[in-house]
Amino acid sequence: GAVVSQHPSRVICKSGTSVKIECRSLDFQATTMFWYRQFPKKSLMLMATSNEGSKATYEQGVEKDKFLINHASLTLSTLTVTSAHPEDSSFYICSARGPGLAGGGIINEQFFGPGTRLTVL
């Protein structure tokens, strides 16, 4: 199956600093990537949808100036948490969906990254 990587896997930062998380599709081109946030023992909450070469679409209640998303290429999307605060501490997960994968992949199948644990002190 398709592989999506995230970097870093864990990050600890001080309050007020910015943190950038990368999401890469390793063996396919992802026209669309999604960013989710997950609190302990809770489900994934979609934050935004990012399409290559265009502005991200944010879900209601997600501050676009705080969570900056860039999808500059078909294999890379980045999420930058600006001026991070302790309440931003969470597990951030990206997923990628391609236009159609070699080998008969399902068009709606999303491939998830391993997640990034962010802790803001």
Place this chain on the structure above:
Amino acid sequence: SQKIEQNSEALNIQEGKTATLTCNYTNYSPAYLQWYRQDPGRGPVFLLLIRENEKEKRKERLKVTFDTTLKQSLFHITASQPADSATYLCALDKAAGNKLTFGGGTRVLVKP
């Protein structure tokens, strides 16, 4: 409002038995329903997708049913093994290319 509900209580099951999980939804007309597995500290892994015009789908020891009248999907793990212990999430996709909305997940613990 739209809701996706999974049993939040953990499911404890003996090895070899069949685990059955439910996913109920309201105010939704999904074109697809998907099931994912998530291990602690990891991203979800896709398991099965079932379309609205399909009643049942199988993959190895996994079986999914989809009843659009009852607005419910059942997920079965037959001959369960301790390695099947994980959280299982259902997700709805309204139409081709649309975003997924996840249920809260059900944790399964298979005891040897």
